[in-house]
Amino acid sequence: MKKIKRLPIQVSGGALDDRLDPKVLEIIESIQGNQEAMRKGIENRVGWFRMFRDSRQTEPQAQDLMEHLQRIREAARFVGESITSLPLSAGALFHDKIYHMGGDQYLSPRTLEQELVKVEALMGYIAKQIEPRGKGDKSSALEHQLLSDVASIIEEHSDRKIGQVALAGIAAEITSHICLVPTDPKKAREKIIRVRAAKPSE
Numbered sequence: 328m329k330k331i332k333r334l335p336i337q338v339s340g341g342a343l344d345d346r347l348d349p350k351v352l353e354i355i356e357s358i359q360g361n362q363e364a365m366r367k368g369i370e371n372r373v374g375w376f377r378m379f380r381d382s383r384q385t386e387p388q389a390q391d392l393m394e395h396l397q398r399i400r401e402a403a404r405f406v407g408e409s410i411t412s413l414p415l416s417a418g419a420l421f422h423d424k425i426y427h428m429g430g431d432q433y434l435s436p437r438t439l440e441q442e443l444v445k446v447e448a449l450m451g452y453i454a455k456q457i458e459p460r461g462k463g464d465k466s467s468a469l470e471h472q473l474l475s476d477v478a479s480i481i482e483e484h485s486d487r488k489i490g491q492v493a494l495a496g497i498a499a500e501i502t503s504h505i506c507l508v509p510t511d512p513k514k515a516r517e518k519i520i521r522v523r524a525a526k527p528s529e
Contacts, residue, residue: 331398334391338381343374348504354497360485368480373505376473380506383469393454400450407443410436468522470506474515475522477502492516 347370355365387395413421413436421436478498482489489497496512498519509515 331395331402334387334395335385337385337387338378341378343371344377345370345374347373351501351504354501358481358485358497359487360481362484364484365480368484369477369501372473372476372480376469376505379469389457392457396450396454400447403443403447403450407440407447410443411440467507470502470508471518471522473506474498474502474508475519478519495519 347366351369352366355362355369358365410421418436425436474495475498478494481497481501482494492512495516496510499508499510499512499515502508503510509518
């Protein structure tokens, strides 16, 4: 049985970094409308984007996680089988000690083995759910979602009607100061359409 090593800690929360580049603030100030609402809305989305991006970047590689789950399965099986195969003298001591430790929640060695079998099965289930499927590249999904969100915020708080391609261009100009997105208005608009088409209808 291979030794189980701790996986690197994945970022899963913390304070949002919603700081905006001065150039982004300049662009917002050039748009007619409720600039304060635009700024706050974009700050919020940028903060969440950075948190999810950091979480994605610190997530263990799929292969490393699969191997980790397999080690847990092997360890659960080993511990369960080892407990139920204890010699009579050690088994008696085990029964007595675990009874006094658990009180009303007493677990027999057989019950403990059954719980460890559940752990083993659960690790197998998780492994199947996270197993890589296909070759789709989701590396830019967060960036394109941010682009779409920025466009929506500008459109909501602008005082004048902005064409969809022009709107995509403004959103791309802002978002490009935060992450890598297409800066060509037409290409940016295509990404926005694709993001919104992927959302399930309500």
